[in-house]
Amino acid sequence: MEAGANVWMRDKEGDEAWLMVEVVKKTDTELTLKHKATGKSFTKGLAAAEEDTSEKKFQDVELANTPLSQEDKEDGRDNDLITLPHLHEPAILHSLSDRFFRGKIYTWTGPVLIAVNPFQRLPLYEQSILEAYRRDGLLKAQGLGSVGEKELEPHVFAIADRSYRQMMGEARKSQAILISGESGAGKTETTKIVMLYLTTLGAGSTTTEKDNAAASAAGGEVAELSIMEKVLQSNPVLEAFGNARTLRNDNSSRFGKFIELGFSRAGHLLGAKVQTYLLEKVRLAFHAAGERNYHIFYQLLRGAKDADHAKYEFHEGITGGLDLPNFFHYTGQGGAPHLREFTDEAGLEYTLKGMRRLGWKEELIESVLKLCAGILHLGQIQFNLIDKDGNDCSEVADEKILGYAAKLMGVDTELMKIALTEKVVVVRGQEIRSGLTPDRASDARDALAKTVYGAMFLWVVDQVNESIGWENDGDVRSSCGVLDIFGFECFAVNSFEQLCINFTNEALQQQFNQFIFKLEQAEYEQEAIDWAFISFPDNQDCLDTIQAPKIGILATLDDECRLPKGSDKNFAKRLFDYYLP
Numbered sequence: 001m002e003a004g005a006n007v008w009m010r011d012k013e014g015d016e017a018w019l020m021v022e023v024v025k026k027t028d029t030e031l032t033l034k035h036k037a038t039g040k041s042f043t044k045g046l047a048a049a050e051e052d053t054s055e056k057k058f059q060d061v062e063l064a065n066t067p068l069s070q071e072d073k074e075d076g077r078d079n080d081l082i083t084l085p086h087l088h089e090p091a092i093l094h095s096l097s098d099r100f101f102r103g104k105i106y107t108w109t110g111p112v113l114i115a116v117n118p119f120q121r122l123p124l125y126e127q128s129i130l131e132a133y134r135r136d137g138l139l140k141a142q143g144l145g146s147v148g149e150k151e152l153e154p155h156v157f158a159i160a161d162r163s164y165r166q167m168m169g170e171a172r173k174s175q176a177i178l179i180s181g182e183s184g185a186g187k188t189e190t191t192k193i194v195m196l197y198l199t200t201l202g203a204g205s206t207t208t209e210k211d212n213a214a215a216s217a218a219g220g221e222v223a224e225l226s227i228m229e230k231v232l233q234s235n236p237v238l239e240a241f242g243n244a245r246t247l248r249n250d251n252s253s254r255f256g257k258f259i260e261l262g263f264s265r266a267g268h269l270l271g272a273k274v275q276t277y278l279l280e281k282v283r284l285a286f287h288a289a290g291e292r293n294y295h296i297f298y299q300l301l302r303g304a305k306d307a308d309h310a311k312y313e314f315h316e317g318i319t320g321g322l323d324l325p326n327f328f329h330y331t332g333q334g335g336a337p338h339l340r341e342f343t344d345e346a347g348l349e350y351t352l353k354g355m356r357r358l359g360w361k362e363e364l365i366e367s368v369l370k371l372c373a374g375i376l377h378l379g380q381i382q383f384n385l386i387d388k389d390g391n392d393c394s395e396v397a398d399e400k401i402l403g404y405a406a407k408l409m410g411v412d413t414e415l416m417k418i419a420l421t422e423k424v425v426v427v428r429g430q431e432i433r434s435g436l437t438p439d440r441a442s443d444a445r446d447a448l449a450k451t452v453y454g455a456m457f458l459w460v461v462d463q464v465n466e467s468i469g470w471e472n473d474g475d476v477r478s479s480c481g482v483l484d485i486f487g488f489e490c491f492a493v494n495s496f497e498q499l500c501i502n503f504t505n506e507a508l509q510q511q512f513n514q515f516i517f518k519l520e521q522a523e524y525e526q527e528a529i530d531w532a533f534i535s536f537p538d539n540q541d542c543l544d545t546i547q548a549p550k551i552g553i554l555a556t557l558d559d560e561c562r563l564p565k566g567s568d569k570n571f572a573k574r575l576f577d578y579y580l581p
Helices: 070-074 089-100 127-141 156-167 187-202 208-217 227-242 295-303 344-357 362-378 399-409 413-421 438-468 496-526 540-547 553-562 568-579
Strands: 006-010 018-026 030-034 041-045 061-063 106-109 112-115 175-179 256-263 269-277 383-388 391-396 422-427 430-435 478-484
Touching: 006 089, 018 089, 061 089, 089 106, 112 156, 127 156, 127 187, 156 175, 156 187, 156 478, 175 187, 187 227, 187 256, 187 269, 187 478, 227 256, 227 269, 227 295, 227 344, 227 438, 269 438, 295 344, 295 362, 344 362, 362 399, 362 438, 383 438, 391 399, 391 413, 391 430, 391 438, 399 413, 413 422, 413 438, 496 540, 540 553, 553 568
Parallel strands: 175 478
Antiparallel strands: 006 018, 006 061, 018 030, 030 041, 106 112, 256 269, 256 478, 383 391, 422 430
16 A cells, blocks of 8 residues: 555445555554545544554545456456455445446345346346356356357346256255345346246246237137246245335335245256245334335225225215325325336236236135235225223214224124224133223224234235145255345334344345355465455344343333233333443
8 A cells, every 4th residue: 555556435425335546655653644536634543452463454445445447347357246355345336336337237246146136127037148158157067168159148137047057066065145235236136137037947847828828819828837837926925915116126025925836856847935024014003104005905995996986885975075095094104105117007907917826816806806805995994083991992973884894894883893992811711801992993993904914914825835835845856045035124113023124134144244254364374374354243232122032122122012001111221220320
């Protein structure tokens, strides 16, 4: 780091994370820098020495890599970040940015693929490109090298192909692909691309879809969908019930899912199983401005034909001039914005098409849609304050709306009224009933909606698994799983579910650190290889704060919930007393 060298300097005041600057003067304790574009000068002193290496570094300064020539870039010299002489935050960000603006959204970093969301459709997933990666993977598996003179570009197809080839190797080890990132990073779309590639490799035939389209157009008999097509058709159904618009993403998965694809000894796709966890049920009752509830509600409200409105009790005359999504409480809190890429009307058609192709009968589809409509009407129920034997209680403000909800959900109206306005406690076999205040009744209404929707979602997943699952476990020789984890987010008001979602992401980050840094460095030490310690943010303290036994946030919350007089105030006080004494 001598005078005239280019270095990166952290930009704490401007919009840039790092600035490229030139070293003007260097002493043992100080570095004078100059920003070429503005001519502004900076002075940096020594930072604290690294504990493991005792290496002296200047504060907020990192060495810059020598720029690659255009020819080197065309040859793919920047395809893998591991090849960078200096691998640190500014080097990674600069390389990813440079590649992104050259239309290259994928970059390797060793065995890990980094994807930068372009927020637009790119011609990177056409059949010809998929076929190129399939041929390349097949040749490499046979020890014959790549298709062309140079390696193919980094691509999500390459990750999927590597997983498939390793699964089909001599050891026949099952594989798993982890797709993670913050909300809006493109995880949902990447999952679909991986699924497309794996199902294509495992499909015995890919002509059924085209044959069905031709048969349908000619009025002929439509053949049963292949396993590949059934697996792919499950996506729109799961997205309708489990995805929603957030401030970052129009199609954000609000649940985690692990999709396991089962393959035979010959590598043929036998079916799939979907495991889901932690559906964001709190979204049923509340979502922020600019966001939406789950897609299925808007698809139903905007996509249902006029003839079906009476069936779902959607009466335009009572909306006060508002469109239906803005009228209903559960869909209008965020302003019911339209999606940017597709309409809710088209979304309903796409969802219904997926249901039918999975083999759902019309009566089954109708029951699901009625239940969704019933949940919407449930959210419209309001409560009046009444006095009952000297106690504040509540009554349903509009019996007609209660009737709509009970009818569509298939339950008795009187029993639903009791469930919403009364609390029943059983003590020694004896029922004790007490009335709920309007606020408590509203909470009971929202809790019922979340419980019903959560149960319906699990039932939808079961129906999907019944349609796409394999028949005999003994036929499955190995499997390839795809884990699509929900993204890290921090809202103005965060629910317990969001804490769990962010905790899961932190745990996955720790797993990534363990895989990429800690194990690699331990191996270097074991083999006595001379190496420089790589500093990285270790989030173990964050995990311990949440999951530590007895004193962690979750353990303290469990304990507080068991207390007869447990309260939010006491829970918060216990955490403050321990962590902020």
